[in-house]
Amino acid sequence: MKHTFNEFYTDYINLKKIDEDTVIVFDANTLLHIYRYSTITVNTLLKAMEMVKKNIWLPYQAALEFNRNRQTTKLSMKINKEAIEKKSEDKIKDVTNELKELIGTLDVRSKDSLDTKNEIEKNVEVLLNKFYKDSLKKEIDKLLNIINTEADSLDKIVNLFNGKIGKPFSKEILEDICKEGKARYDLKIPPGYMDAKKNTYTFHGKDYQLENKYGDLVFWKEIINYAKETKKKNVVIVSDDGKEDWIYETKGRKIGTRVELKKELLSETGANLLIINTNTFISSILDDTKDLIIENVLNSHLLQEYKNQINIDKIKEEVKNEARILFERFEEIKINFLGMGIMVPRQIKHLEEKFLNIISTLRSSDDFLEILDLKKQLDELNIELTNQIKEINLFLG
Incomplete structure (x- = not known):
């Protein structure tokens, strides 16, 4: 029976004695914990990662999200x-x-x-x-003061993953993944469908703007591709993302890795899949480290109250003011082109569409981190608009 329904069974993996057949993959959120944990816990996490550094690997998508969100989280x-x-x-x-x-x-x-x-x-x-x-x-x-917001363990993370980061997919492959993602999300095939409502974009590689709702799926496809190329027998994902499109939950209890994910990886690569949280990762490698981490500490009622009452309204109003200024800039640019008897260039229209998407998300968002991220996107868009105007002016002479 186990041979026929292998995805329903999980073999024990001893992380203290793993061989080259096993790869340990981290998601961006796990790495961002270096800014959320106490100094003691951060050092313990880094120590555990150091113990298995020969087996660790980071998908390009995870590295991208880590670098994009690092300053915002801090x-x-x-x-x-x-x-x-x-x-x-x-x-x-x-x-x-x-x-x-x-x-x-x-x-x-x-x-x-x-x-x-x-x-x-x-x-x-x-x-x-x-x-x-x-x-x-x-x-x-x-x-x-348990959490030192001035400290930064970035150099240690960079050194740990030196030469161990995946390469970005080509534009063609990403387009195929997004098409597949639409069909998968409609049928609620994991992973990623819990992010289906996201409508923001991020540059993936040099020439492709990826819809952020497909980020988890790209992350997953990278893992499949890597396991296939390196012929790994075991894939361990360290993640605190407990959403239902990664972890099976019944009667309010999280049971384990979604069977669909285990079956897909097994059929595509022959590798077994195990998803564990940061606590389990640390305690599986180091002794005397039980319960160093309180799950979902950032979502506690008290801290959420502070975010809602003090931060969000103020930050959101600042972002709205920046958006108004950028909107006026777009209007002025369009008027100038029309005054010269020239159609508004395609590049400018494309940037305006991105701007409208950001505004749409901003209007409906009450998520603190998302609002900070939207602010960052507006700043980047403003710079991009300036560069496009310079290029168009050079072309027009």
Whole structure:
């Protein structure tokens, strides 16, 4: 039975004693954890990666996403820390005001009671501020300083994957993958269909703009291609992406790798597939490292509240202002061309379409990291527009 339904069975892979038949693949999000974890956990993760460096490999798509999102992730963690500091100060003020209001509700109509109430209100403010500065703030700072937003382990990541990064697919292959992706997503064939609503683009290689919704599928196709070329017997993917198009879930519990993915890799390459999270990767290689990582720490209720109340509205308004300026620039450029009796060049129309796609995503997005990424795309588009105008002006003489 196992021979016939091999994809339903997972053989144990000892990561401490792996041979050259096994490759360990990382996704971009796992590498971006170097900006989300404490210094101790980052060093532990890098140590585990160093232990198996002969077996690690990074698809081009993962390397691209890591480099594109590195600064955004680092910045978001820094902003989150600043937001928590501000929010904690505001909470102390709120508690102070609430206690004052509560004391004020005591309706004793005599001069001495009024004096006593005023004295209590004064002491409440002094005591709470003292408690915050002398005790609570120090504890909060201790927590926030666990993550060093100024540190950067980029050089260590670069050295680990030196010569171990895949090459970008050709434009023709990417076009075929996107066509296949549309059919797969309609049928909910993993991976990637959970990203089907993404409508932004990224340059993949030198000459192709990839729809970001197909990023996971390109990542997957690279793994299949690599396993086939190198004749690997085992592929281990380290990823904390617990979405249903990678991990099978039933009754609220994550069971394991999607059978469809295991079957596809097995039929295409003959290799077995195992997907593990960062915690499992570390603990499978190093001793005494249980539960170093709390899954989905960035999605905790408290941190999400800070993002929503302090960061998103402000950042989104800044991005909207940049978009308005860029919109006015497009309008001015089109008017200038029409004033010269020239049709608006195809390159400019293409950039305007990209701009409209970004605006469409911005209007509906409340995701902090996505908004920061859209800001980056607008900045890149502005530079690209400037370069195109220069080239057109040179051509027109």
